[in-house]
Amino acid sequence: MANVLPYLRNTSTGLQAQVLYPFNRIISFKTFVQVFMNGSEQRWPSRPPLYTFIIPMKALLSGDKGSWLTFFNTVKGMSQVNLQLSLGATTYSDLTLMSDDLGVTTQRPLQYDQQFTLRQVKFPYASWTPSTAPTSYPTLACGAVAELPFLQVSTYLTSVNESKLGPRFAFSWYGSSLTNFPPGYLRMWKLTYPLLNDADLATLEYFFTACQGRLVSFSFTDPIDSTAYTHVRLDSDEMEIKYMTKGQYSTTLSLRQTNGS
Numbered sequence: 092m093a094n095v096l097p098y099l100r101n102t103s104t105g106l107q108a109q110v111l112y113p114f115n116r117i118i119s120f121k122t123f124v125q126v127f128m129n130g131s132e133q134r135w136p137s138r139p140p141l142y143t144f145i146i147p148m149k150a151l152l153s154g155d156k157g158s159w160l161t162f163f164n165t166v167k168g169m170s171q172v173n174l175q176l177s178l179g180a181t182t183y184s185d186l187t188l189m190s191d192d193l194g195v196t197t198q199r200p201l202q203y204d205q206q207f208t209l210r211q212v213k214f215p216y217a218s219w220t221p222s223t224a225p226t227s228y229p230t231l232a233c234g235a236v237a238e239l240p241f242l243q244v245s246t247y248l249t250s251v252n253e254s255k256l257g258p259r260f261a262f263s264w265y266g267s268s269l270t271n272f273p274p275g276y277l278r279m280w281k282l283t284y285p286l287l288n289d290a291d292l293a294t295l296e297y298f299f300t301a302c303q304g305r306l307v308s309f310s311f312t313d314p315i316d317s318t319a320y321t322h323v324r325l326d327s328d329e330m331e332i333k334y335m336t337k338g339q340y341s342t343t344l345s346l347r348q349t350n351g352s
Contacts, residue, residue, distance in 0.1 A: 116334065117144075122135070308322050
């Protein structure tokens with residue numbers, strides 16, 4: 092039987108919640124990546140996605156603090172792996188607390204702050220099937236691929252030998268007409284999304300999950316020079332989403348161009 096997280100604020104059933112804004116949800120894959128000298132790669136998946144929740148709670152009332160202490164005593168800190176949390180219509184099971192400590196700060200009389208982290212430790216592997224791998228990076232509802240600010244990086248690969256006598260010997264592996272090496276720099280991007288609505292978050296989360304983190308490559312049209320770059324992949328197996336308030340979210344995705352893989 093699942094240990095369901097306490098509901099807060101003792102409000103009517105339709106307004107009850109197990110978490111308070113803001114909080115973070117992290118989607119996590121595990122991809123093995125072998126990077127070769129020429130910038131090409133081999134990648135293979137390890138497991139389906141698991142979820143982590145970082146949940147600070149500000150200005151808890153006495154009743155909520157008491158409910159959480161009772162719950163913490165019931166599950167005995169990190170000992171249970173059957174905790175359950177619901178966000179909207181989605182229920183996350185097989186969660187565990189990540190600490191045996193429950194710290195409570197009294198900021199003002201009868202109002203309390205605490206924070207806890209939950210991590211999913213099991214997953215129904217047999218029931219999970221990845222979505223069709225995307226071929227291109229998605230656009231938001233407004234037609235853009237990113238919100239401002241975003242970062243574009245151009246990168247080379249150079250071997251350097253610094254002599255103690257003063258001379259410096261260097262060789263660039265990219266752009267040197269070597270067979271199967273890039274003819275020039277490879278690109279990276281850091282795309283920040285400081286304010287997303289439900290629809291745009293769903294678009295990005297679906298894309299991240301369908302890519303299985305770093306596993307799948309796709310094409311990406313650079314918002315600066317409008318060039319379509321192929322063989323681009325996500326640069327992290329984690330997507331961290333901050334729930335700022337109802338219907339407002341933020342996240343960051345980093346991309347990396349590879350040499351034909």
